[in-house]
Amino acid sequence: MVAAALSLLLLPIVLVIGLFSQVTEPPETGTGSGGLNSGAVPEEYVKWVLKAGALCDEIPPAVIAAQIEAESGWNPNAVSFANAQGLSQFIPGTWATWGRDDDGNGTISPFDPGDAIMAQGRYDCALVDQVRPYANSGNLLDLTLAAYNAGPGRVQQYRGVPPYSETIAYVARIKSLMGKYEGAVGGGGKIPPGQQMAMPLAGNPQVTSPYGYRMHPVLHVRKLHTGIDFAAGMGDPMKAARDGEVTFAGWSNGYGNRVVISHGTLNGQRVNTTYSHMSAISVSEGERVRTGQQIGAVGSTGFSTGAHCHFEVQVNDGYVNPAPWLGI
Numbered sequence: 001m002v003a004a005a006l007s008l009l010l011l012p013i014v015l016v017i018g019l020f021s022q023v024t025e026p027p028e029t030g031t032g033s034g035g036l037n038s039g040a041v042p043e044e045y046v047k048w049v050l051k052a053g054a055l056c057d058e059i060p061p062a063v064i065a066a067q068i069e070a071e072s073g074w075n076p077n078a079v080s081f082a083n084a085q086g087l088s089q090f091i092p093g094t095w096a097t098w099g100r101d102d103d104g105n106g107t108i109s110p111f112d113p114g115d116a117i118m119a120q121g122r123y124d125c126a127l128v129d130q131v132r133p134y135a136n137s138g139n140l141l142d143l144t145l146a147a148y149n150a151g152p153g154r155v156q157q158y159r160g161v162p163p164y165s166e167t168i169a170y171v172a173r174i175k176s177l178m179g180k181y182e183g184a185v186g187g188g189g190k191i192p193p194g195q196q197m198a199m200p201l202a203g204n205p206q207v208t209s210p211y212g213y214r215m216h217p218v219l220h221v222r223k224l225h226t227g228i229d230f231a232a233g234m235g236d237p238m239k240a241a242r243d244g245e246v247t248f249a250g251w252s253n254g255y256g257n258r259v260v261i262s263h264g265t266l267n268g269q270r271v272n273t274t275y276s277h278m279s280a281i282s283v284s285e286g287e288r289v290r291t292g293q294q295i296g297a298v299g300s301t302g303f304s305t306g307a308h309c310h311f312e313v314q315v316n317d318g319y320v321n322p323a324p325w326l327g328i
Protein backbone atom coordinates (compact mmCIF):
# COMPACT_ATOMS: atom_id res chain seq x y z
CA MET A 1 0.00 0.00 0.00
CA VAL A 2 2.66 2.47 1.10
CA ALA A 3 4.88 1.53 -1.82
CA ALA A 4 2.00 1.98 -4.23
CA ALA A 5 1.14 5.39 -2.78
CA LEU A 6 4.79 6.40 -2.91
CA SER A 7 5.16 5.37 -6.53
CA LEU A 8 2.06 7.41 -7.38
CA LEU A 9 3.66 10.42 -5.73
CA LEU A 10 6.89 9.81 -7.65
CA LEU A 11 5.17 9.35 -10.97
CA PRO A 12 5.03 13.05 -11.93
CA ILE A 13 8.75 13.38 -11.14
CA VAL A 14 9.61 10.39 -13.31
CA LEU A 15 7.54 11.87 -16.13
CA VAL A 16 9.31 15.22 -15.84
CA ILE A 17 12.75 13.52 -15.86
CA GLY A 18 11.62 11.50 -18.84
CA LEU A 19 10.71 14.66 -20.72
CA PHE A 20 14.05 16.30 -20.00
CA SER A 21 16.10 13.26 -20.96
CA GLN A 22 14.22 13.12 -24.26
CA VAL A 23 15.23 16.67 -24.98
CA THR A 24 18.92 16.26 -24.05
CA GLU A 25 19.58 12.93 -25.78
CA PRO A 26 20.83 13.18 -29.36
CA PRO A 27 18.49 11.81 -31.99
CA GLU A 28 19.05 8.18 -32.98
CA THR A 29 20.95 7.90 -36.24
CA GLY A 30 21.48 4.13 -36.17
CA THR A 31 20.87 1.68 -38.98
CA GLY A 32 17.32 2.84 -39.47
CA SER A 33 15.24 0.38 -37.45
CA GLY A 34 12.67 3.15 -37.16
CA GLY A 35 12.23 3.71 -40.88
CA LEU A 36 9.43 2.21 -42.93
CA ASN A 37 9.71 1.27 -46.58
CA SER A 38 6.18 2.51 -47.12
CA GLY A 39 6.19 1.34 -50.74
CA ALA A 40 6.01 -2.25 -49.49
CA VAL A 41 2.86 -1.58 -47.42
CA PRO A 42 -0.61 -1.31 -49.02
CA GLU A 43 -1.16 2.43 -49.28
CA GLU A 44 -4.33 2.60 -47.16
CA TYR A 45 -2.54 1.02 -44.18
CA VAL A 46 0.68 3.07 -44.18
CA LYS A 47 -0.57 5.71 -41.74
CA TRP A 48 -1.75 3.07 -39.27
CA VAL A 49 1.48 1.07 -39.50
CA LEU A 50 3.47 4.24 -38.82
CA LYS A 51 1.19 5.20 -35.93
CA ALA A 52 1.25 1.74 -34.32
CA GLY A 53 5.01 1.55 -34.91
CA ALA A 54 5.50 4.75 -32.91
CA LEU A 55 3.87 3.48 -29.70
CA CYS A 56 7.11 2.11 -28.22
CA ASP A 57 10.77 2.14 -29.26
CA GLU A 58 11.09 -1.65 -29.33
CA ILE A 59 8.37 -2.17 -31.95
CA PRO A 60 9.17 -0.11 -35.07
CA PRO A 61 6.79 0.04 -38.05
CA ALA A 62 8.69 -2.72 -39.89
CA VAL A 63 7.80 -5.20 -37.12
CA ILE A 64 4.12 -4.24 -37.31
CA ALA A 65 4.14 -4.67 -41.09
CA ALA A 66 6.04 -7.98 -41.02
CA GLN A 67 3.59 -9.38 -38.46
CA ILE A 68 0.58 -8.38 -40.56
CA GLU A 69 2.07 -10.07 -43.61
CA ALA A 70 2.72 -13.24 -41.61
CA GLU A 71 -0.64 -13.20 -39.83
CA SER A 72 -3.07 -12.34 -42.61
CA GLY A 73 -1.13 -11.58 -45.80
CA TRP A 74 -2.67 -8.06 -45.57
CA ASN A 75 -6.20 -9.45 -45.89
CA PRO A 76 -8.44 -7.35 -43.58
CA ASN A 77 -11.20 -10.00 -43.72
CA ALA A 78 -9.00 -13.00 -42.88
CA VAL A 79 -10.46 -15.55 -40.44
CA SER A 80 -8.39 -18.55 -39.35
CA PHE A 81 -9.60 -22.01 -38.31
CA ALA A 82 -8.95 -20.90 -34.71
CA ASN A 83 -11.25 -17.88 -35.29
CA ALA A 84 -8.39 -15.39 -35.36
CA GLN A 85 -9.76 -12.35 -37.15
CA GLY A 86 -8.66 -9.52 -39.38
CA LEU A 87 -5.32 -8.06 -40.49
CA SER A 88 -3.64 -8.80 -37.15
CA GLN A 89 -5.45 -12.10 -36.47
CA PHE A 90 -6.81 -11.33 -33.01
CA ILE A 91 -8.77 -14.05 -31.24
CA PRO A 92 -11.91 -12.64 -29.58
CA GLY A 93 -10.56 -12.89 -26.01
CA THR A 94 -7.40 -10.92 -26.77
CA TRP A 95 -9.37 -8.46 -28.88
CA ALA A 96 -11.67 -7.70 -25.94
CA THR A 97 -8.63 -6.44 -24.02
CA TRP A 98 -6.81 -4.48 -26.74
CA GLY A 99 -9.42 -3.38 -29.28
CA ARG A 100 -10.51 0.27 -29.38
CA ASP A 101 -12.28 2.45 -31.92
CA ASP A 102 -9.05 3.92 -33.22
CA ASP A 103 -10.48 4.81 -36.63
CA GLY A 104 -13.43 6.59 -35.03
CA ASN A 105 -16.09 4.90 -37.16
CA GLY A 106 -18.25 4.04 -34.16
CA THR A 107 -17.41 0.33 -33.97
CA ILE A 108 -14.58 -1.58 -32.32
CA SER A 109 -13.80 -4.35 -34.78
CA PRO A 110 -10.77 -6.55 -35.56
CA PHE A 111 -11.93 -6.27 -39.20
CA ASP A 112 -11.42 -2.47 -39.15
CA PRO A 113 -7.82 -2.06 -40.32
CA GLY A 114 -7.14 0.97 -38.12
CA ASP A 115 -8.56 -0.66 -35.01
CA ALA A 116 -6.67 -3.90 -35.71
CA ILE A 117 -3.26 -2.36 -36.42
CA MET A 118 -3.38 -0.02 -33.40
CA ALA A 119 -4.50 -2.86 -31.10
CA GLN A 120 -1.62 -4.94 -32.43
CA GLY A 121 0.81 -2.13 -31.57
CA ARG A 122 -0.59 -1.79 -28.04
CA TYR A 123 -0.47 -5.55 -27.50
CA ASP A 124 3.11 -5.81 -28.84
CA CYS A 125 4.30 -2.98 -26.58
CA ALA A 126 2.62 -4.59 -23.55
CA LEU A 127 4.33 -7.89 -24.40
CA VAL A 128 7.70 -6.09 -24.57
CA ASP A 129 7.24 -5.07 -20.94
CA GLN A 130 6.08 -8.54 -19.89
CA VAL A 131 9.07 -10.38 -21.39
CA ARG A 132 11.73 -7.76 -20.57
CA PRO A 133 12.77 -9.55 -17.32
CA TYR A 134 13.82 -12.61 -19.37
CA ALA A 135 15.67 -10.71 -22.09
CA ASN A 136 19.41 -10.28 -22.53
CA SER A 137 21.04 -7.44 -24.44
CA GLY A 138 20.06 -8.70 -27.88
CA ASN A 139 16.90 -10.79 -27.81
CA LEU A 140 14.07 -8.60 -26.55
CA LEU A 141 12.39 -8.58 -29.97
CA ASP A 142 12.73 -12.38 -30.25
CA LEU A 143 11.04 -12.84 -26.89
CA THR A 144 8.27 -10.37 -27.76
CA LEU A 145 7.52 -12.16 -31.02
CA ALA A 146 7.61 -15.53 -29.24
CA ALA A 147 5.13 -14.15 -26.71
CA TYR A 148 2.88 -12.95 -29.54
CA ASN A 149 2.93 -16.46 -31.03
CA ALA A 150 2.91 -18.72 -27.96
CA GLY A 151 1.72 -16.38 -25.19
CA PRO A 152 3.79 -14.50 -22.60
CA GLY A 153 3.26 -17.30 -20.06
CA ARG A 154 5.33 -19.67 -22.20
CA VAL A 155 8.22 -17.18 -22.45
CA GLN A 156 8.08 -16.80 -18.67
CA GLN A 157 7.99 -20.59 -18.20
CA TYR A 158 11.07 -21.21 -20.38
CA ARG A 159 12.77 -17.89 -19.51
CA GLY A 160 13.38 -17.44 -23.22
CA VAL A 161 11.94 -18.40 -26.59
CA PRO A 162 9.92 -21.58 -25.90
CA PRO A 163 11.30 -24.64 -27.76
CA TYR A 164 8.30 -25.02 -30.05
CA SER A 165 9.20 -25.35 -33.73
CA GLU A 166 6.17 -23.21 -34.70
CA THR A 167 7.28 -20.39 -32.40
CA ILE A 168 10.94 -20.57 -33.49
CA ALA A 169 9.83 -20.47 -37.12
CA TYR A 170 7.49 -17.53 -36.42
CA VAL A 171 10.28 -15.47 -34.85
CA ALA A 172 12.62 -16.25 -37.77
CA ARG A 173 9.91 -15.43 -40.31
CA ILE A 174 9.06 -12.04 -38.80
CA LYS A 175 12.72 -11.04 -38.55
CA SER A 176 13.23 -12.15 -42.11
CA LEU A 177 10.17 -10.27 -43.41
CA MET A 178 11.23 -7.10 -41.57
CA GLY A 179 13.97 -6.44 -44.12
CA LYS A 180 11.65 -5.48 -46.92
CA TYR A 181 9.61 -3.15 -44.69
CA GLU A 182 12.57 -1.30 -43.23
CA GLY A 183 13.47 2.08 -44.70
CA ALA A 184 15.65 1.61 -47.77
CA VAL A 185 18.29 4.03 -46.54
CA GLY A 186 20.77 2.97 -43.90
CA GLY A 187 24.00 1.05 -43.39
CA GLY A 188 25.06 -2.11 -45.19
CA GLY A 189 23.79 -1.10 -48.61
CA LYS A 190 27.11 -0.33 -50.25
CA ILE A 191 29.72 -2.44 -51.99
CA PRO A 192 33.08 -1.61 -50.38
CA PRO A 193 35.58 0.07 -52.74
CA GLY A 194 37.66 -2.41 -54.77
CA GLN A 195 35.06 -5.19 -54.41
CA GLN A 196 32.42 -6.46 -56.80
CA MET A 197 30.02 -7.56 -54.06
CA ALA A 198 29.04 -6.82 -50.49
CA MET A 199 29.07 -9.42 -47.72
CA PRO A 200 25.82 -11.44 -47.57
CA LEU A 201 25.79 -11.00 -43.78
CA ALA A 202 26.21 -8.05 -41.45
CA GLY A 203 29.71 -7.24 -40.25
CA ASN A 204 32.75 -9.30 -41.14
CA PRO A 205 31.68 -12.92 -40.68
CA GLN A 206 34.18 -15.72 -40.19
CA VAL A 207 34.73 -18.19 -43.07
CA THR A 208 34.09 -21.67 -41.66
CA SER A 209 34.54 -23.59 -44.94
CA PRO A 210 36.12 -22.15 -48.10
CA TYR A 211 35.31 -22.92 -51.74
CA GLY A 212 37.01 -26.04 -53.15
CA TYR A 213 37.19 -29.81 -52.82
CA ARG A 214 36.53 -31.20 -49.35
CA MET A 215 34.99 -34.18 -47.57
CA HIS A 216 31.26 -33.41 -47.50
CA PRO A 217 30.09 -33.15 -43.86
CA VAL A 218 26.75 -34.89 -44.49
CA LEU A 219 27.36 -37.11 -47.54
CA HIS A 220 30.93 -38.16 -46.51
CA VAL A 221 32.29 -38.14 -50.03
CA ARG A 222 34.96 -35.89 -51.56
CA LYS A 223 33.02 -33.21 -53.36
CA LEU A 224 33.40 -29.67 -54.69
CA HIS A 225 32.19 -27.22 -52.05
CA THR A 226 30.54 -24.83 -54.46
CA GLY A 227 30.53 -21.79 -52.20
CA ILE A 228 31.83 -20.27 -48.99
CA ASP A 229 30.33 -21.04 -45.59
CA PHE A 230 30.17 -18.16 -43.15
CA ALA A 231 29.54 -18.47 -39.43
CA ALA A 232 26.14 -16.98 -38.57
CA GLY A 233 23.41 -17.29 -35.98
CA MET A 234 19.95 -18.76 -36.59
CA GLY A 235 17.68 -15.99 -37.86
CA ASP A 236 20.46 -13.50 -38.73
CA PRO A 237 19.53 -11.41 -41.79
CA MET A 238 20.95 -12.60 -45.14
CA LYS A 239 21.51 -9.77 -47.57
CA ALA A 240 21.79 -9.39 -51.32
CA ALA A 241 25.46 -9.05 -52.30
CA ARG A 242 24.65 -6.74 -55.20
CA ASP A 243 21.66 -5.17 -56.99
CA GLY A 244 19.77 -7.72 -59.06
CA GLU A 245 16.63 -9.69 -59.72
CA VAL A 246 15.48 -12.77 -57.80
CA THR A 247 15.31 -15.67 -60.27
CA PHE A 248 14.65 -18.43 -57.71
CA ALA A 249 13.21 -18.34 -54.18
CA GLY A 250 12.15 -21.65 -52.67
CA TRP A 251 13.12 -25.16 -51.69
CA SER A 252 15.99 -26.83 -53.48
CA ASN A 253 17.18 -30.32 -52.59
CA GLY A 254 20.36 -30.21 -50.50
CA TYR A 255 20.37 -26.42 -50.45
CA GLY A 256 17.17 -26.20 -48.38
CA ASN A 257 15.57 -22.77 -48.62
CA ARG A 258 17.50 -21.02 -51.35
CA VAL A 259 17.49 -17.69 -53.17
CA VAL A 260 19.24 -17.06 -56.49
CA ILE A 261 19.82 -13.48 -57.64
CA SER A 262 20.78 -12.58 -61.19
CA HIS A 263 23.08 -9.56 -61.43
CA GLY A 264 22.90 -9.44 -65.21
CA THR A 265 26.11 -9.18 -67.22
CA LEU A 266 29.37 -7.99 -65.66
CA ASN A 267 32.42 -7.68 -67.93
CA GLY A 268 30.62 -9.74 -70.56
CA GLN A 269 29.78 -12.61 -68.20
CA ARG A 270 26.44 -13.54 -66.64
CA VAL A 271 26.77 -13.40 -62.85
CA ASN A 272 24.44 -14.86 -60.20
CA THR A 273 24.73 -15.18 -56.44
CA THR A 274 22.99 -17.82 -54.34
CA TYR A 275 22.07 -18.00 -50.65
CA SER A 276 21.16 -21.33 -49.04
CA HIS A 277 20.04 -23.28 -45.95
CA MET A 278 17.85 -20.33 -44.86
CA SER A 279 15.24 -20.66 -42.12
CA ALA A 280 13.01 -18.20 -43.97
CA ILE A 281 12.89 -16.43 -47.32
CA SER A 282 11.64 -12.85 -47.56
CA VAL A 283 11.71 -12.19 -51.32
CA SER A 284 9.93 -13.77 -54.26
CA GLU A 285 10.83 -14.64 -57.83
CA GLY A 286 10.88 -11.65 -60.14
CA GLU A 287 11.49 -9.15 -57.32
CA ARG A 288 14.19 -6.49 -57.80
CA VAL A 289 16.57 -6.29 -54.83
CA ARG A 290 19.21 -3.78 -53.83
CA THR A 291 22.66 -4.37 -52.36
CA GLY A 292 22.34 -5.06 -48.64
CA GLN A 293 18.59 -5.68 -48.76
CA GLN A 294 17.49 -8.57 -46.59
CA ILE A 295 16.43 -11.59 -48.63
CA GLY A 296 15.95 -14.13 -45.85
CA ALA A 297 17.17 -15.44 -42.51
CA VAL A 298 20.05 -17.76 -41.66
CA GLY A 299 19.01 -21.35 -40.97
CA SER A 300 20.04 -24.98 -41.29
CA THR A 301 17.62 -26.36 -43.90
CA GLY A 302 18.68 -28.95 -46.50
CA PHE A 303 22.01 -30.82 -46.14
CA SER A 304 23.37 -28.81 -43.25
CA THR A 305 24.75 -29.65 -39.83
CA GLY A 306 24.03 -26.30 -38.16
CA ALA A 307 22.97 -22.71 -38.81
CA HIS A 308 25.31 -21.02 -41.30
CA CYS A 309 25.31 -19.03 -44.53
CA HIS A 310 26.33 -20.89 -47.70
CA PHE A 311 27.06 -18.28 -50.36
CA GLU A 312 27.85 -18.99 -54.02
CA VAL A 313 28.86 -17.02 -57.10
CA GLN A 314 27.98 -18.39 -60.55
CA VAL A 315 29.65 -17.08 -63.70
CA ASN A 316 27.99 -18.22 -66.94
CA ASP A 317 26.14 -20.84 -64.83
CA GLY A 318 29.36 -22.39 -63.41
CA TYR A 319 30.46 -22.08 -59.80
CA VAL A 320 33.51 -19.95 -59.05
CA ASN A 321 35.31 -19.04 -55.85
CA PRO A 322 33.33 -16.18 -54.24
CA ALA A 323 36.33 -15.01 -52.19
CA PRO A 324 37.80 -12.56 -54.73
CA TRP A 325 34.36 -11.11 -55.44
CA LEU A 326 33.98 -10.30 -51.73
CA GLY A 327 37.53 -8.99 -51.32
CA ILE A 328 38.53 -11.94 -49.12
Ligand SMILES: [Zn+2]
Pocket (backbone or CB within 6 Å): 209, 225, 227, 228, 229, 309, 310, 311
Ligand atom coordinates in the same frame (compact mmCIF):
# COMPACT_ATOMS: atom_id res chain seq x y z
ZN1 LIG B 1 28.45 -24.63 -47.74
